[in-house]
Amino acid sequence: MRVFGIDCGTEITGFGVVDSDDSGRLSRLVCQTSGAIRLGKTLSASQRLAEVHRILSAELQRWQPEVVAIEEVFYSVNAKSALKLGQVRGVALLAAAQCGLPVAEYAPLSIKSSVVGYGLAKKEQVQFMVARLLSLSALPEPADAADALAIAICHLHTAQTIALQGGPR
Template identity: 75%
Template sequence: MRVFGIDCGTEVTGFGVVEWAGSKREPCLVCKALGGIQLPKAKSLPIRLELVYRELRERLAQWQPDVVAVEEVFYSVNAKSALKLGQVRGVALLAAACEGLPVAEYAPLRIKQSVVGYGLAKKEQVQFMVQRLLKLEELPQPADAADALAIAICHIHTAQTLELQGASR
């Protein structure tokens, strides 16, 4: 299984590709790609959204994932920021849909719980655990890419659990 994780952001949208290799008894997580799509502040919002869309479509076509995993919308004190984030997220969902890919959505607490073991973990803790789980030589950068990898790992963990539950019935 190959999962394309997306961490939507208004300044940087992170992405990461994680593959589940190995056997059911000894799964192996492999990082295939990671990066961040830098959104130029000087450009208008429609131009930035088009950039995210184009870049994600290119990466999805390049990596041919089985599924796209995205963080669910969280509620923010600042309505304007939440609206902009929602627009970026909508573009990410559109890019996945245009590639004909299923989308899985996870709450931030669930992602952190799945990767770190603690739902209120800090960004640094997520980066550290992603590095460990994927056996990376360095902390994944930018932090948004680490979050995207964490989202992909969360989906793989969830899929493994569901498969094991189905096998035990």
Template identity: 75%
Template sequence: MRVFGIDCGTEFTGYGVVEVSETTRGQRLNYLCAGAVKLSKKDRTPLRLAQVYSELTALLQHWQPEVVAIEEVFFSANAKSALKLGQVRGVAMLAAANCGLPVAEYAPLSIKSAVVGYGLAAKEQVQFMVARLLELEEAPKPADAADALAIAICHIHHAQTEANLRR
């Protein structure tokens, strides 16, 4: 299974691709790529959203994942920020849908629990565990890329749990 994780943001939208492979000792998580779509604060919202759509679509077509995993909307005290984030999420989901890919959504607590084992883990703990689980020498940069990888890992863990329950 190849999973494309997306961590939506209004300045950086992180992405990461993780694949599961079978080994003699069980399943292994393989890091394929990670990065971020950097958005200019100078550009107007429609241009920023078009950039997110264009870059994510190109990445999805290149990496050919089976599924896209994305973080669910969280509640924010700042309605304007939440709305802007929702627009980026919508564009990311549209890119996945137009590539014919299913989208799985996970709450922030679920993502942290799946990666660290504790739903209220600090960002640094998540980054450390992402590097550890993917056998990387250091956490991917920027932090949004590490978060996107965490979302992909979360989906893989959930998919494995569901498969085990079906047996």
């Protein structure tokens, strides 16, 4: 299974593609790519959203995942920040829908628990565990790309658990 993880952000949106390789005795996770969309501060809000959509759409076409995994809405004290983040999330969901891909959404605590084993883990801990789980020689940078890989890993772990329990994916 190939999963495209997206970590939405108002300045940096991370993405990552992880495959589950079940060809051997033990299944393993394989990182295909990761990256970040850095949005210029001089761009208008609509230009920034268009750029996120353009790049995510191109990456989805390039990597042909079976599913997109994304972080659920994060409730913030700052309503303006939450609104801006929701707009980026909407663009990411639109890109997935236009490619005809199903979307799985996970809470931040679930993602961190799945990858680190602790729902309140720090960004550095997530980066470290993502590198370990994917057998990477270095920590994935920036942290937003590591978070996107963590979201993809969370979906693969969840799908694997559901499959072992005999449920639908």
